[in-house]
Amino acid sequence: MLDALTIAVAVTALALAAWCGFAAFRDQPTKDWHFIGMAVVTLLALAQLVVGIVRLAGGDRAHDGTTTFVVYLIGAFLSVPAAAFLSLTERTRWGSATVAAGAVVLAVLEVRLYDIWGG
Template identity: 80%
Template sequence: MLDALTVATSVAALALAAWCGFAAYRDQPTKDWHFIGMAVVSLLALVQLVVGIVQLARGEKPEQGTVIFVGYLLGAFACVPAVGFMSLAERTRWGSVTVAAGGVVLAVLEVRLYDIWGG
C-alpha cells in the first residue's frame, strides 16, 4: 500500500471533519464548498481503492487477509459519499455534524487499512 496516499487521505478526511465541525459549531448546514471538499476526499479514497486492487492483482498480499482488506477498502471508499447523501437529507447543523463524523471515521479506517496491509 502506498503510505503517502494513506496519509494524504487521512489528512484530507480530518481537514474535512474540522471544516464541517466548524460549520456545525456556527449552526450552518453543509454548503456547496463542503461538497467540493467531500468530492476531493472521495477521489483520494477512489485512488486508494484502485491502487489496492492493482496491488492485489499483482500478487501482493496484505498481512491480515485479503477479504478484510478489500472490505475496509470498500468501506473507506463509501464512507464520505454516504455521509454526503445523509447531509443532503438533513439540511441543518446536524448534516454538518454527520459529515464531520464521517471524516473522522474515514481517518480511522485509513489507520486500520495501514495496519491490515502490514505497516
C-alpha cells in the first residue's frame, strides 16, 4: 500500500469528523459543504481501493491475508457514503454526528489496513 495515501485518507477523515462534530455541537444538520467534504474523503478512499487492488493484482500480498485486506478496503470505502446516506434521512444534529462517527470509523479502518498490509 501507499503510506502517503493511507495517511491522507486518515487525516482527511479526521478533519471531516471534526467539522461534522462541530456542526453537531452547534445543533446543525449536514449541509451541502459537508457533502462536498464527504465526496473528497470518499474519492480518496476510492483511490486507495483501486491502488490496493492493483497492488494485489500485481503480485504483492498483504501480511495478514488477502481476503481480510480486501474486505477492509471495501469497508473503508463504504463507511463515509453509508454515513452520508444516513445523514440524509436524519436532518437534525444527529445526521452530522452520524457523519462524524463514520469518518472516525474510516480513520480507524485506515490504521487497521496499514497493520494488515504489514506496516
